[in-house]
Amino acid sequence: MCDDQTRIYYQHLKQGELWLQYCLNCQEHTFYPRSHCPGCLDQQLEWRKSQGQGRVYSYSIIHVQSLADDDVPYIYSLVTLDEGVRLATRIVDCSPEAVHVDMGVEMVVRAINGQLMPVFKPVAGLKSQA
Amino acid sequence: MKKKRALITGISELAPHKTAYGQKTLALLAESSRLAIEDAGLQKRDIDGLLVTPPSEDSAFMWPAQVAEYLQIKPVFLNMVELGGASAAGAVARAAMLVEAGICDNCLCLSGGVWDSQVFNTLEGKMSVMSQAEIDFELPYLPMGFNTGYALIARRHMHLYGTTPEQMAKIAVDQRFNALHNPLALFNQAPLTIEEVLQSLLITDPLHLLEIVRPCSGAAAAVVSRASSDMNTHRSVSVLGWGEACTHNSIVYSEEITISPVKESAQRAFAMAECGPADIDLVSLYDCYPITVLITLEDAGFCAKGEGGSFVARHNLTYQGDFPCNTHGGQLSMGQPSFAGGMSHIIEAVRQLRGEAGIRQVPQNRLAFVNGNGGVMSTESSLVLGRTEHV
Structure with missing residues (x-):
């Protein structure tokens, strides 16, 4: 398709x-x-x-998933890239308690259910304050 | 107010069921048609327009003709209205245009069908309500369907405006109180508390199980007629204004997800009706989740942007209250039939404006605001309905 x-x-x-x-x-x-x-x-x-840098626009921690082949909970998110576009994604390498709107994130490519997808992890150190 | 010639003359609503009990969509539509035509005091041969929401199981190919054949009616205008949960309000708006333009005398608006409650729990089911862009760029991350879209709106609203889980839960609680006196409602057995809502299973944070609408089988219908001088209008309701707007399909691409197209659709409906939020006696607002009601209240102008949370906390939303909202229990307590056309909100507004809401009757019942909402706050259709004073 x-x-x-x-x-x-x-x-x-x-x-x-x-x-x-x-x-x-x-x-x-x-x-x-x-x-x-x-x-x-x-x-x-x-x-x-893309530079792969952006900020969390909103998020939802998914606790129940009807398609059984994925581990819950995970952080589903909308991220706004520095280039100005918004995309659906996941936040990884971040605990559900730590994620927040406007958090600085950067792109990594990971496999989700066998498919390579862009996901985002928190920006380390001082860069998250930028 | 200008004289309006489009009247809702007949309504019907079948009791929603959790399963279809072997019924077919056409059977449900035929039954609700019979009841609505009878309620309008018309004969089947008087129906010359047909507007119908999409089928859930049957082929959608030539669906209006399939329905017309089953009912054995011969419409001179027929169409499928596919606006998701805004379909029923959109159908009434289109019917009003048709009768005002003199094309139809009596237009039958039909919504509903059978529903397999497991349909969204399969990959095929999820894909059947997604665009190709959603399939390619959202589905791989496994959102939990529409639930997650609304969860994203709720979370950002909480972040921007300090809206609390308790404020959102109160909408479901007040609506459940209304449902306790609605024999048609799926969930009318026991009251609900804010604590119970917030202690129910967290599905897609911040949405709990008891804040998520229950799909079901059911159907409802409305007949929209052109007013004529020989008509007995004491039970009819005028379509005083309507407005429609769409800003996106997927919520990912909404400019600001906490601001919905209700801003435009409601403004247009009020302008056509020559009135405003302050004139409204009761509201019937599409409620797939409490956050939908909260956003609609803000964008329709019942309170300022960001103040929806404190507004619902401050007002009693029951039929006994100072701001009657979804006095039938809303879809959250009624159930959401088939592809969620949103007809039940219109039916309840008509009952209230007629003074036929029984124990749920509100004392002030001159003007109602109705909103239909499709997708994740994608497409909105707003109506201002009023008691027909004269024609």
């Missing part, structure tokens, strides 16, 4: 990198991958590597 843009996105992830589309007209990043810029509906989109 994957379209070309989605395929490119997941190919970059296999290299451990998060790439986003950038519209040359609007001069803005966009997410999720697509054929046309949602700002101007033009196709002047180029791929750029």
Whole structure:
């Protein structure tokens, strides 16, 4: 079912990198991958590597999961990247008690149920105060 | 207020059931149609418009024609209205347009069907209500369906405004009080306390089990008619205003998840009805979770943004209270039939405006605000309904 843009996105992830589309007209990043810029509906989109830095926008600790093949609890989250886009993800290497809105996070690629996905871990040390 | 020509003349609501008991969606729709047409004092041949929400089990292909054939009606306008939980309010709004434009005389709005309660617990079930983008970029992280979307809204609202779990739980508690006097409600056996809500299983933090709507089987219908001079209107209810708005599909891409399209849809409904929140006597607000009601109250203008928590804590939301809200118990106590069309909120508002709500009748019943909400606060359809004073 994957379209070309989605395929490119997941190919970059296999290299451990998060790439986003950038519209040359609007001069803005966009997410999720697509054929046309949602700002101007033009196709002047180029791929750029994300710095992988962002902040927790909101989160929910999932305690009950109806698809049985995953370990609860885990932290489902929306993260806003420094590039300005927001994506759904998980927060990893962080206890449910420690996660909070606006927490500084950085991207790592991990396998979830066998699929490589971008997830985010807390930024260590002083950087989280930035 | 300007004279409005669209009237809700007939309503019906079947008792929701936790399972389908072998019934089929078309049977439920036929039964609710019969009751609503009878309630309107009409004959089946008088129905010339059909607006129906999507089926749960049957093929959606040519669904309006499937329903028309089963009912043996010959509509001159027919359509499926697919706005998730905003579908029923959206259908009434469309029906109002159709009768005001002189295209239909009596438009039947149908919502409901059978529901397999396990459907969201399978991968196929989850995917059946997701866009391709959600399947590609959200499902791999295993959100718990709609529950998690609303949990994200609740968590951010708590962070920005200090909204508390107790404030959100109170909405479910007040609505349960209302349900105790509604024989149709699935959960009308025992009252609920805030402590019980907060001690129930934490599913997708901050949402507890008793804050999550229960899908079920059921159906409800409304007949929207063009007012005519020979009509006896003493039981009819006027569609005074409506508004609709959509800002996203997945909540991930909402500009600010604590602000919903209700802001736009309610403003439009009030402008058309030439009134405002202060004029409203009772509200019927789509409630898949308490946070949905809280956000709707803010965005419709009943209180300021961020003050929803203190508003619900300060007001008694029961039919005996100073701010009657979901006097039938809401979906949280009624159950959420089929694809959650949201018709029960409209039905209860009509009962109240007619003065036919029995023990739940509110003393002031001139104007009602109704809101339907689809997806994760994606698509909103607002109605202002009023007692028909004259036509």
